[in-house]
Amino acid sequence: MSQLDIRHFGHQMKHHFLKTIDTPLITITLLISVLGLFFLKSATYTYSTDYLTKQTIWLILGILVLIAVLKIGYLRLVELSPILYILGLFLFVLILLIGNPKLGAQRWLQFRFFTFQPSEFFKVVLILLLSRYLGFYPCSLYLKKDELKKISVCGCLTLLPILLILKQPDLGTALVLGFIFLIIIYVWRARIKYIIFIAVCGLVSLPLFWHLLRGYQKRRLLVFLNPDLDPLGAGYTVIQSKIAIGSGGFLGKGWLAGTQSQLNFLPEHHTDFIFSVIGEEWGFLGGLLVILLYLFLILRALRIARLSKNRNGRLIAAGIAGLLLIHIIINIGMNIGIMPITGLPLLLISYGGSSLITTLSAIGLLLSIDRENRLSH
Amino acid sequence: MRLKSLSFIVLISFAVLIISLANIQLNKYDFYKQLSDKNRIRLVPLPAARGSIYDRYGRILAEDKPLFILTLTPDEFFRQDSATIEQILKRLSEISGVPAVQIRERLDKRKTPSFVPVVILSNLDKDKALAIEGESLGIGGLVVQVAPRRSYPCKDIAAHVIGYVGKVGPKEIGQRKRYGYHPPGWVGRAGVERSADAYLIGEDGGRQIEVNHLGRQVRKLGIKLPRRGKDIYLTLDIELQKVAYRLLTRKGLRGVIIVMEPHTGEILTMVSCPSFDPNDFVEGDRKRIRRILHSRSSPLLNRAIAGLYPPGSTFKPLVAIAGLETKKISPDSYLYCSGRHQIGNRFFYCWKRSGHHWLNVKGGLAYSCNVFFYKLGEKLGVDNLSKFTLLFGLGKKTGIDLPGEKRGLVPTRSWKYLTRKERWYQGETALFSIGQGYILVTPLQMARAVSVIANGGYLVKPRIIKQTTHDTRHTTEKNKRLNISLKNINIVRDGMVKAVEDENGTAHGLKINNLNIAAKTGTAQVEGKEANSWIVGFCPVRDPEIVFVILIEEGGTSTRRVSIARELVEKWKELKNKMTN
Numbered sequence: 011m012s013q014l015d016i017r018h019f020g021h022q023m024k025h026h027f028l029k030t031i032d033t034p035l036i037t038i039t040l041l042i043s044v045l046g047l048f049f050l051k052s053a054t055y056t057y058s059t060d061y062l063t064k065q066t067i068w069l070i071l072g073i074l075v076l077i078a079v080l081k082i083g084y085l086r087l088v089e090l091s092p093i094l095y096i097l098g099l100f101l102f103v104l105i106l107l108i109g110n111p112k113l114g115a116q117r118w119l120q121f122r123f124f125t126f127q128p129s130e131f132f133k134v135v136l137i138l139l140l141s142r143y144l145g146f147y148p149c150s151l152y153l154k155k156d157e158l159k160k161i162s163v164c165g166c167l168t169l170l171p172i173l174l175i176l177k178q179p180d181l182g183t184a185l186v187l188g189f190i191f192l193i194i195i196y197v198w199r200a201r202i203k204y205i206i207f208i209a210v211c212g213l214v215s216l217p218l219f220w221h222l223l224r225g226y227q228k229r230r231l232l233v234f235l236n237p238d239l240d241p242l243g244a245g246y247t248v249i250q251s252k253i254a255i256g257s258g259g260f261l262g263k264g265w266l267a268g269t270q271s272q273l274n275f276l277p278e279h280h281t282d283f284i285f286s287v288i289g290e291e292w293g294f295l296g297g298l299l300v301i302l303l304y305l306f307l308i309l310r311a312l313r314i315a316r317l318s319k320n321r322n323g324r325l326i327a328a329g330i331a332g333l334l335l336i337h338i339i340i341n342i343g344m345n346i347g348i349m350p351i352t353g354l355p356l357l358l359i360s361y362g363g364s365s366l367i368t369t370l371s372a373i374g375l376l377l378s379i380d381r382e383n384r385l386s387h
Numbered sequence: 388m389r390l391k392s393l394s395f396i397v398l399i400s401f402a403v404l405i406i407s408l409a410n411i412q413l414n415k416y417d418f419y420k421q422l423s424d425k426n427r428i429r430l431v432p433l434p435a436a437r438g439s440i441y442d443r444y445g446r447i448l449a450e451d452k453p454l455f456i457l458t459l460t461p462d463e464f465f466r467q468d469s470a471t472i473e474q475i476l477k478r479l480s481e482i483s484g485v486p487a488v489q490i491r492e493r494l495d496k497r498k499t500p501s502f503v504p505v506v507i508l509s510n511l512d513k514d515k516a517l518a519i520e521g522e523s524l525g526i527g528g529l530v531v532q533v534a535p536r537r538s539y540p541c542k543d544i545a546a547h548v549i550g551y552v553g554k555v556g557p558k559e560i561g562q563r564k565r566y567g568y569h570p571p572g573w574v575g576r577a578g579v580e581r582s583a584d585a586y587l588i589g590e591d592g593g594r595q596i597e598v599n600h601l602g603r604q605v606r607k608l609g610i611k612l613p614r615r616g617k618d619i620y621l622t623l624d625i626e627l628q629k630v631a632y633r634l635l636t637r638k639g640l641r642g643v644i645i646v647m648e649p650h651t652g653e654i655l656t657m658v659s660c661p662s663f664d665p666n667d668f669v670e671g672d673r674k675r676i677r678r679i680l681h682s683r684s685s686p687l688l689n690r691a692i693a694g695l696y697p698p699g700s701t702f703k704p705l706v707a708i709a710g711l712e713t714k715k716i717s718p719d720s721y722l723y724c725s726g727r728h729q730i731g732n733r734f735f736y737c738w739k740r741s742g743h744h745w746l747n748v749k750g751g752l753a754y755s756c757n758v759f760f761y762k763l764g765e766k767l768g769v770d771n772l773s774k775f776t777l778l779f780g781l782g783k784k785t786g787i788d789l790p791g792e793k794r795g796l797v798p799t800r801s802w803k804y805l806t807r808k809e810r811w812y813q814g815e816t817a818l819f820s821i822g823q824g825y826i827l828v829t830p831l832q833m834a835r836a837v838s839v840i841a842n843g844g845y846l847v848k849p850r851i852i853k854q855t856t857h858d859t860r861h862t863t864e865k866n867k868r869l870n871i872s873l874k875n876i877n878i879v880r881d882g883m884v885k886a887v888e889d890e891n892g893t894a895h896g897l898k899i900n901n902l903n904i905a906a907k908t909g910t911a912q913v914e915g916k917e918a919n920s921w922i923v924g925f926c927p928v929r930d931p932e933i934v935f936v937i938l939i940e941e942g943g944t945s946t947r948r949v950s951i952a953r954e955l956v957e958k959w960k961e962l963k964n965k966m967t968n
Contacts, residue, residue, distance in 0.1 A: 193393070196389055196393070197389050197390060197393065199388075199389055252411060252419065253419050253422045253423050254423070255408070255411055255412060256411045256415055256416060256419025256420070256422075256423075257419045257420045257422065257423030257424075258412055259412055259416045259420065260412065260416075289408070289412065294408065294409060294412040294413055297408050297412065298405060298408070301404055301405055301408070304401075305397070305401045308397050309394060312390055312393060312394050315390055316390045316391075324390075328390065328393065331393070331397070335397055335400070338404075339400050339404065342404055343404065343407075346404075346407050346408055346411055347411075348407050
């Protein structure tokens with residue numbers, strides 16, 4: 011090979027690498043994250059804790075994790091998923107035993123400088139594990155008996171962490187895990203009647219979980235049905251959040267000028283209720299912008315799933331799309347009062363390191379799957 | 388296929404989100420805008436005073452006193468130029484005696500938003516408060532607030548009955564606050580403060596002000612005055628309580644004195660020693676609170692309702708009534724005491740080893756003969772004993788309006804079998820019939836049981852709350868008449884009178900001229916400790932006005948402690964004469 015050829019080859023490599031990254035996906039992700047920092051600034055600038063700096067550090071760490079996931083490649087992570095799954099279950103048990111009962115719910119492991127919330131990471135681990143188990147072949151290649159067997163094993167793998175998480179009790183995450191399971195077997199092309207059956211079973215068994223919930227969680231769910239039940243108690247947040255968003259109008263009150271959030275009428279407005287800050291200060295235009303950005307993100311994830319030739323990759327990408335979907339719908343939904351308060355963060359925007367890093371690693375997985383698609387072209 | 392349909396689901400759900408958002412922000416904008424404007428109206432809380440607690444004659448037992456608190460709003464304070472700030476800090480430290488650096492530190496290290504006032508000094512006296520108020524007219528952010536603070540002028544004298552209040556802890560607020568509750572600052576933690584918390588607690592008021600988005604006041608809008616809690620009158624006579632308390636503390640005794648009206652159940656005195664100063668809990672003096680909590684003599688325990696003791700010989704009148712009611716003995720039955728009594732191969736002794744010889748029931752009570760009651764108990768059997776003991780209200784809560792009451796223990800054949808898996812032994816019946824063995828009672832239960840003898844057969848419900856400002860319903864409650872004949876009660880009563888009047892009676896030290904007293908002493912053995920001494924009784928014998936129960940932990944032979952009862956009754960008489968004149 012002549013020297014010229016080698017140089018040409020190197021040029022091709024470089025060209026290739028840029029081409030292997032889904033630029034729109036990473037651009038949208040970073041755009042939402044940076045917008046999130048602006049909203050967080052507005053939500054917390056009257057606080058004495060410096061959430062903004064912390065979140066910036068988490069964001070940088072998250073991007074590093076994203077790059078690491080991309081370098082490792084999703085297939086290797088799929089291989090690792092059983093170990094991660096067992097580790098996750100172990101951590102849940104650990105939390106139940108020693109966890110830090112913050113705000114009545116034990117979801118965190120407290121370290122010296124930060125608290126670690128394993129249930130966030132577990133969402134992605136479950137996607138990896140289910141995809142691994144359902145394997146290379148689509149459902150149509152299995153006999154009916156084997157299909158049922160595969161579905162029930164997946165169901166058990168999902169139910170086990172759900173029960174541990176409900177014991178914490180963390181209603182939101184349990185819901186997310188159940189939804190991921192449904193999405194993945196749906197994309198795996200399990201028979202629709204099975205999926206409907208499972209979904210109905212899940213809904214019917216909800217009353218069984220009722221007694222696992224804490225008093226305040228029950229109150230929040232009841233209040234969703236009727237916010238005026240307890241306007242100064244559990245219904246307070248929903249009402250204040252709706253007032254904040256509604257009073258934002260078309261253009262909003264302007265950045266840092268929201269009266270609802272700045273006067274602290276809204277609790278949790280840097281975490282679960284940050285969308286109400288967006289709605290109040292940036293108005294309908296700001297809210298619409300954020301919603302459309304998320305819509306793009308999810309459609310992009312589904313596109314990657316569609317293009318993927320690898321069954322694992324397809325299921326993972328679809329699972330991540332489901333993960334994004336349920337978070338966005340429930341979080342924004344509860345902010346505008348059409349969903350019950352279940353404590354799910356607005357991904358990439360709400361304050362919280364565990365959630366941010368998990369989301370970015372999920373984006374890393376998407377990029378990795380997409381890269382494989384591109385390379386195989 | 389599936390992925391396409393999934394995209395479709397995504398699009399639909401997002402469409403729903405966008406439409407709902409548009410509905411709130413565009414369609415209902417005016418409605419929410421109005422609500423948000425209303426939200427800018429801020430309520431500055433004005434805490435309500437708690438109702439006062441008085442004794443039966445209206446003497447103050449607990450009240451809220453104004454406490455002056457100096458607060459600074461950092462937001463407004465730091466808007467001034469630094470020279471003024473330094474000057475104010477210096478002046479503040481002059482008035483208060485707190486170094487300026489420390490005040491500064493408290494402002495800088497606050498954990499609240501800058502528009503929330505920070506407490507600089509929490510215990511100003513009135514003069515200083517006025518001085519600061521006078522100077523602060525031109526100063527931004529400096530406000531003197533008045534907050535009520537509980538005070539107990541009688542200190543440790545009636546601490547167990549009155550109780551104390553404590554701040555609602557961060558744990559209790561926890562979740563509620565997160566979702567918008569504004570919890571009351573103080574709650575009753577013990578005694579009447581706790582059991583009547585709902586009456587005493589007031590309704591907080593507030594000042595309405597309109598603020599801008601930084602929380603600065605734009606204008607004043609209105610004021611809702613706090614509503615004071617309701618007052619409560621106790622049945623206590625604090626003067627008599629004081630006397631009783633001194634009788635115990637003077638000699639450093641641990642124990643209980645209860646004085647109760649036998650007809651109404653109203654409690655005139657309830658002393659439990661050692662006691663504590665409830666003011667320590669209000670002031671939050673950690674060192675003193677720790678000392679109270681960790682003291683080995685448990686001063687927080689209200690021994691009158693939660694201390695459990697064997698009743699000893701004060702139990703004998705109940706056994707006597709059981710014997711008469713079941714007709715196992717008549718008033719004229721004589722039993723012989725040789726100084727000891729044999730059951731199986733074991734001897735049970737009388738306290739008088741030489742024996743009391745022939746005695747009837749009155750004599751048995753007057754000289755507190757053990758053998759008489761061993762024999763009577765044998766005739767009755769354990770089932771009758773248990774039945775009558777329960778009838779007199781022992782072994783169950785009296786239902787007094789104080790928290791933390793204990794039930795005590797009345798042994799029965801089945802109880803023994805269930806807890807010890809053993810049958811009941813004859814010897815245990817003997818111990819039971821002189822108030823020893825398994826039986827455990829609270830002093831208040833004894834007061835109630837003695838009242839039955841004093842009032843002619845009524846089981847009263849002891850009461851500590853006489854009335855609240857608006858509610859006098861308590862007084863109309865009817866008491867239950869027990870199915871015991873008055874004749875038999877009078878016989879036992881005569882026995883208790885004889886204990887005082889007879890020269891050899893165990894309570895002869897209680898004999899006071901011009902006053903007929905019925906009494907019974909008791910020296911109750913406790914394993915490994917000195918015996919507890921009891922004195923129970925009532926006076927005047929005809930139409931009794933008070934029942935008294937005195938218990939002294941490790942007080943030794945009760946006959947030697949009778950002087951305490953004597954002094955108590957004399958002081959009661961003296962106070963009563965003073966009140967009627």
